[in-house]
Amino acid sequence: MTATELPGRAEVDASIKVVHDNADRFFLWNYERNRGQLVTLYNKAMASQWNSVTDLDWSINVDPEELVATSPQQNATVELARAAAEEPGSPLRNWSEKEFSQLAIEALKASLSQFMHGEQGAMIVAAKIVETVPWIDAKYYASTQTMDEARHTEVFAKYLHTKLGEAYPMSPFLDAQITALIEDSRWDVAYLGMQIVIESLALAAFGRMLRSTEEPLLKKLLRYVMSDEARHVAFGVISLSEYYPELTDTELKERQEFLLENTLRNRSRSTTPEIWERMGVNPDAVVPYLRAAAEKRDLNPFQSFQHGFFAKLVPNVRKLGLLDANNGYLRERWGEAGLLQFEFADDTGSDYESYDEVAKDRAAAETSD
Ligand SMILES: [Fe+2]
């Protein structure tokens, strides 16, 4: 880089996003450990922390083409692209297997990039909870979560950087969702948005990627990250179950509106136009063909994913009393959208007790010694 090419102020600023937090910070003088479930969860978190350097084998060689070729499940974007390639006039009609393989690699990189950015958001929100929650046991627990999320951000960034190549930018949808949590003045909304909504989304997305890869490093990384996430969801359920019975109907209504906003009204998921740019295809030119192919074949790439998400979300929202508050305001609306079928689905509120892959691996290593 010559002197004239040194990064200017604008370039430096482009690498930082500034968000203003409107919440009060609480310093507490009561150190009494009187929240037994949070004490148990904190102790569990300390024992189950893993080491991103020594617990994962970064010497494993990853061949991206082989990674996508050996996937037991076809990537949803690739499935849609294959269908779109058959549409008359489609810009993908001359694509060979080589292009579809490259698209699968780009789609994987795009997903891992959103995981990485989302994990950084989780780190910031967990740190916000350390500052803003008025209970000492919750501050201690949120501190362990902050460390967990640092490790998650770091391992996704490292996997992308050392094994796959350049990351994609954060999707505007995820960016807006997390920014709103950081700005909010109410401490519990950070929990509701992160531990209840986004971590349910993350568990569904990580689970889907885990099922669709045979690559050993990525598999282990995802299993370990998911073990931590299961604790984080439990943290949200335990904390908000104590707090929400104290709120007024008006306050509860705001939380119900928040959930509607983050589920039904916000369901349109942004695609990643940059994938097509990297494939040398104009996103505007290909989108109509993708849409036509999806309609004709009744393909909804997000459908199975939505199921995974709501199966984790709805039971926890029920436990918080938010389905039935205000004469079943949320129950009625989610019912109309068909979401009540998930009311008694996955129990992620206590999943962490059984889903601890780190403890399982350690026990197995001990018996084999
Ligand atoms: Fe995480």
Ligand SMILES: [Fe+2]
């Ligand atoms: Fe998390």
